[in-house]
Each structure stands twice: as C-alpha cells, then as structure tokens.
Amino acid sequence: MPQEPTKSPRTATHWMGRLHGMGPVIGLVLLLIAGTLLNSNFATLDNAMNVLTRTAFIGIIAVGMCFVIVSGGIDLSVGSMAALIAGSVIMCMNTLGPMLASPVLVVVLGMALALVLGALFGLAHGLLITKGRIEPFIVTLGTLGIFRAYLTYFANGGAITLDNDLSDVYSPVYYASLLGVPIPVWVFLVVALLGGVILNRTAFGRYVQAIGSNEQVARYAAVDVDRIKILTYVLLGVCVGIATLLYVPRLGSASPTTGLLWELEAIAAVIVGGTALKGGAGSITGTVVGAILLSVISNILNLTSIISVYLNAAVQGFVIISVAFMQRSKR
Numbered sequence: 001m002p003q004e005p006t007k008s009p010r011t012a013t014h015w016m017g018r019l020h021g022m023g024p025v026i027g028l029v030l031l032l033i034a035g036t037l038l039n040s041n042f043a044t045l046d047n048a049m050n051v052l053t054r055t056a057f058i059g060i061i062a063v064g065m066c067f068v069i070v071s072g073g074i075d076l077s078v079g080s081m082a083a084l085i086a087g088s089v090i091m092c093m094n095t096l097g098p099m100l101a102s103p104v105l106v107v108v109l110g111m112a113l114a115l116v117l118g119a120l121f122g123l124a125h126g127l128l129i130t131k132g133r134i135e136p137f138i139v140t141l142g143t144l145g146i147f148r149a150y151l152t153y154f155a156n157g158g159a160i161t162l163d164n165d166l167s168d169v170y171s172p173v174y175y176a177s178l179l180g181v182p183i184p185v186w187v188f189l190v191v192a193l194l195g196g197v198i199l200n201r202t203a204f205g206r207y208v209q210a211i212g213s214n215e216q217v218a219r220y221a222a223v224d225v226d227r228i229k230i231l232t233y234v235l236l237g238v239c240v241g242i243a244t245l246l247y248v249p250r251l252g253s254a255s256p257t258t259g260l261l262w263e264l265e266a267i268a269a270v271i272v273g274g275t276a277l278k279g280g281a282g283s284i285t286g287t288v289v290g291a292i293l294l295s296v297i298s299n300i301l302n303l304t305s306i307i308s309v310y311l312n313a314a315v316q317g318f319v320i321i322s323v324a325f326m327q328r329s330k331r
Helices: 009-021 023-038 045-070 078-096 103-130 136-154 164-170 183-201 203-213 215-220 225-251 262-272 284-303 309-329
Strands: none
Touching: 023 284, 045 078, 045 183, 045 203, 045 225, 045 262, 045 284, 078 103, 078 136, 078 164, 078 225, 078 262, 103 136, 103 164, 103 225, 164 225, 183 203, 183 225, 183 284, 203 215, 203 225, 215 225, 262 284, 262 309, 284 309
C-alpha cells in the first residue's frame, strides 16, 4: 500500500517562519479587539485618526531606524536630534520672519532647514562610526547628550516659541487634512512606501541587508560598506527631519523635553515589527505595524484605567526586552 505523504521539515519550517512574521499583525488585531471591548470610544474614526497622527512622528523615524538596525547599527540620539532640529528651525524662522515679506517662504525655508540639519547630523554619525571606527552605541550616546544640551542652551532652559503669525501659516502642516486623513498620516504613508521599495527593490537595500548579515563577507563581495553605512545614517537623519518639521506646528515650540524617549519608541517599533537586533533582516511593513501597535497600547492606557498612563514607557521597555529575548531564543 502506498504511504501517505508526510510534511517535510522544510515545509513546516516555512510555515513557522510565516506565522512568526505575522506575529506583529496578530498582536495588533488582538489589541484592537481588546481596546474596542474596554472602551466604546476606542473604535471611532476620530480616535483612529488621532492614533495614526500621533504614530506618524515615531513611525517616520522608525522607517529610517529600520535601515540602521538592519545594517547592524543603532542610533540612540534621534529624540535629542529632533529637539535640536525643532529649536533651530523655530529660531531660523523667527529671524527670517521680519526680513522676508512672505511668511509662506519663511515656513518653506524652515522646513528645508529641518531636512538639511537631519542629513548633516546623520552624516556626522556615519563618518564617526565608519571613518572614526567608533561603535554606533558610543557615538549616538554621546550625541544624545550633545544635541539636547545645545537645545537647552539655546532655549536658556525654557522653550523656544514660534511667532504667532508664522505659527498660523505653519499650523496646516499638522492640523490640515486631505480626503479626511491628516497630512502627517499621508506623509507617514509615503515615507513607509518609499522605505519599503528602497529596502526590498534596490541594490542599496540589498547591500544594507548583506552588511547586517555579515559585514566581512559583504566587503569580500566588493560592497562599499562604509558608504552604505553612512547613507543609512543620513537616511535616518532625513527621516528625523521630516518627523520634526511635521511636529513643530503641533505646539509651535521646542523645549528640553521635546522628543524625549523618541529613540526608545522608534527602536521598539522596529524590533516589535520583527527586525532582528543583530541586523541582516528586517521589514518596513513590520516596522509600521510595530509603530501603530505601540501607539494603540498608549491609546488604550489613556482611555482606560488598567494601569497608569505614566507607565507607558515602562510597557514599551518590557516589550523591547521580551521581543529581544524571543529573538535570542530562536537562534
């Protein structure tokens, strides 16, 4: 009698891998169900748009962070970088306001400055790491303090506030909507789509993954490792600049607490989304899901009284440790 075919180990491994990859999506779905059951206001369109808008800042940064982590690096300074960029942009616009007749032009120049500063800060990180041969953890830990200290110095320990006339012109960048969807959400979508294409469909993306998998082998394969690493940090810096130019019109000011713990949230979003801490593999889609998942957790904490909202950062910390432990156990 012919024996019944049995599943090969390769097939079982394939399905286990796919199930593991769906983990963040399954977690998000379960959270959405839980949030709906705990509070009827959770499942409203207004709340959904609020969650996505607040996710946009961290989500945009997390897209850039995904490239850095996939390449085997890390950046602990993105929150402080955002604070310094925000303060610099506001000071620049306040200075140019009386000099230029067009407030719109002033705002456009300020937004361009955010992108330029982000790219320059990212370039500095990349050069220190590749040419200076300093570990990414040390470099970005140092700039974490440097960036925030300079912002505190410029603000004299207080806040740097955008002039009212410029604030009125700038505010639609955050508060306006297109087809019922807030502008930051559209920008987040575009950045995520571009990030996915770059990581999965270009030579640069393949090089990033190759370096994270095995840097020495990548060098033997004639990959310009230093250039690719520098570009990943520049890309992250630009993402921080984009997030910051969207964030500034929300409050119209920058203070020493601006961007506080954004690095924790961005790294958490990338890791929760399934990107390996050791580098070499990652997903922009997973990163987006991870960013939304963390925002949903925060939103549920705000709408319910399960635990204090002040423990939100603690929850994210536990999530990072748990996911890192699970990744380690799969090696």
